[in-house]
Amino acid sequence: MSEKSRRFFGEILKEERLRAGLTQAGLARQSQVHRLKIVRIETAEYSPVWEELLQLAAALRVPIQKFITGKTRxxxxxxxxxxxxYQLGIKDYVVEGALVPGAFRRIEEVIALVLRGDRPDSRIVDALPLVLANQELNIGLAFAFAKLYDRRVRVRLAWLCDVTIALSRLPDFPIPISYPEVLEKITKRVKKPTEPDDLGLAGKQRVSSPIWRRWNITYAGTMESFQIRLRELTARETKGERL
Known part of the structure; x- marks a missing residue:
């Protein structure tokens, strides 16, 4: 653990210890971590081993995530x-300085997070049919997270479900959908929008795809661009490539 990480960890530990109303000796008793080690952790002189980290988190009743980022989520x-x-299949999307989470979220929340906002990343958007084809969504949770983060996510998700179903029917590039009934239910339960949505990347030509028109989507991506993106991802998986 670097000195910077030790200082951060020590500050979080002290903050949570005081929040819990514990002295260093009190935390030592509850966590079974020696008091001197706690003193040295808080002064950035000692890096706890994994077992000590678990014991301290349990005693303070905080998730491991708290010691990673200072937040509980x-x-x-x-x-x-x-x-x-990456774990959902988008293995070629590299983010500089990517953080290691203490736990993974529900897929429904991840989808809402990547589809929210005025301009979602197009490389992720174009890769989502692969995710939707392989994962089973809880429809209620998907709609709840859409309502929480950005109401536009609801329509965007329905449109992508429609795209995924259409891709699976193409003879030259079929996508085996694990849970087609879920995708179909989402498309049926979402009301068709009156306002257009280009996801921050408007197409230069008039929309010709019936799927785009059905959901009033004016995004520049096409069925062909979705196919190209999915070929990239499935080719990496076939070759067993790892980042």
Whole structure:
């Protein structure tokens, strides 16, 4: 552990110890970590081993994430979700300084996080059919996270479900969908929008795809660009490439 990390860890430990109303001796009794070690952790002179970290977190009743970022939940930006995107199949998306979370979120929350905002990252958007084809979504949770983060996510998700279903029907590039009934239910339960949405990347030509028109999407991506993106990802998986 670097000196900077030791200082950060020590500050968090002291902050949480005081919040819990414990002395160093009191925390030592509850955690079974020697008091002198706690003193040295708080002064950045000692790096706790994994077992001590677990004991301290348990005694203070805080998640491990607290000692990683100072927060009880992993951050929602791209640095905070990069590892989760990798595990979901988007393995070629590199984020400089990506953070290692204390735990992974529900996939429904990850999708809401990457689809929110005025301009979601197009490389992630174009890769989401692969995720939707392989993962089972809880529809209620997906809609709840959409409502929490950005109401536009609801329509964007329905549109992408529609795209995924259409891609799976193409003879030259079929995507085996694990839970097609879930994707179909999402498309049926979302009301068609009256306002257009270009996801911050408007197409230069008039929208011709019926799927784009159905959901009033004016995003520059096309079925062909989705196919190209998915070929990139599946090719990496076939070759067993790792970042």
């Amino acid at each position: 992993p951050p929602g930006g791209l640095k905070g979700i990069a590892q989760e995107l």
